[in-house]
Amino acid sequence: MKIQGLAVLAIILILPMAIILNSYSANEIKTVDLQMNYDSRLKVATYDGIKAFQMNMSNSMTSDFSDSKMRDIKAAIKTFYNSLASQFSMTGYGEDVLQDYVPAIVYTLYDGYYIYSDYKNDLDVYGPNNEDGDRFYSDATYKNGEDLYGLKPYVYYSCRYQNGNIDVVITYSLDSYITIQGTIGSKVVNESGYLLSNVSVSGDDVYYRGIKIPEEENKPGLRQRSIYA
Numbered sequence: 001m002k003i004q005g006l007a008v009l010a011i012i013l014i015l016p017m018a019i020i021l022n023s024y025s026a027n028e029i030k031t032v033d034l035q036m037n038y039d040s041r042l043k044v045a046t047y048d049g050i051k052a053f054q055m056n057m058s059n060s061m062t063s064d065f066s067d068s069k070m071r072d073i074k075a076a077i078k079t080f081y082n083s084l085a086s087q088f089s090m091t092g093y094g095e096d097v098l099q100d101y102v103p104a105i106v107y108t109l110y111d112g113y114y115i116y117s118d119y120k121n122d123l124d125v126y127g128p129n130n131e132d133g134d135r136f137y138s139d140a141t142y143k144n145g146e147d148l149y150g151l152k153p154y155v156y157y158s159c160r161y162q163n164g165n166i167d168v169v170i171t172y173s174l175d176s177y178i179t180i181q182g183t184i185g186s187k188v189v190n191e192s193g194y195l196l197s198n199v200s201v202s203g204d205d206v207y208y209r210g211i212k213i214p215e216e217e218n219k220p221g222l223r224q225r226s227i228y229a
Contacts, residue, residue: 041087049080053107070114070151073107077116077151080105099149111173112156121146 053076057069081095090098104117121144158171160182168182168189179192198209206213 041084045080045083045087048083049076049105052076052079066154069109073114073116074151076107077105096149108174111171112154114154115152116150117152118147118149119152121148 053072056072056075078095081098084090084098085093099118104115107114107116156171157173158169160167160169165185166182168180168184171179171181176195177193178195179190181190183189196208200207
């Protein structure tokens with residue numbers, strides 16, 4: 001075969017592959033660019049929602065109450081969706097439209113978290129023997145089994161531990177503060193305070209990393225206490 005024929009054959013084989021690889025590379029670049037663009041807009045909307053929640057909490061005298069906290073979270077979620085609609089040039093679209101594209105929103109707080117997502121409404125419409133239950137439910141705004149989207153009950157960072165005669169529930173927080181509730185043998189335990197490691201005891205004195213911890217009755221978090229005592 002002449003050199004010219006080999007050159008033509010090489011072009012026939014290489015040219016389609018080059019075109020395919022070039023198209024693939026262009027699509028990958030567009031995908032990465034679009035992903036970065038979406039991530040940036042989502043971060044801005046998330047920041048707006050968090051900022052709204054922080055401002056509502058700091059300006060509220062009842063921010064520690066669950067009802068007030070839920071109200072502030074719902075207001076922050078509305079801010080998130082409004083910012084999201086603005087970022088994607090979808091101004092005018094309501095939360096009920098955009099939430100179909102957001103699987104869930106999680107608000108992690110000091111000792112637990114809220115989840116804002118879809119759920120199935122469950123009403124106790126029947127009695128223990130399958131008889132008709134409270135007639136109030138027949139006039140409820142949301143029907144039994146209806147698919148809804150909203151804020152779920154608060155979930156604590158807690159876990160139950162059972163070992164021998166120990167049966168306790170420990171509730172954690174974002175720092176080292178914990179609450180222990182339950183029973184150890186025949187003793188009922190309900191203690192809370194900061195969990196410290198590297199603690200040593202010398203006589204009646206307690207040291208944390210070489211620093212003496214003063215015992216103050218009005219500040220149980222500063223006391224060395226054993227739940228087994």
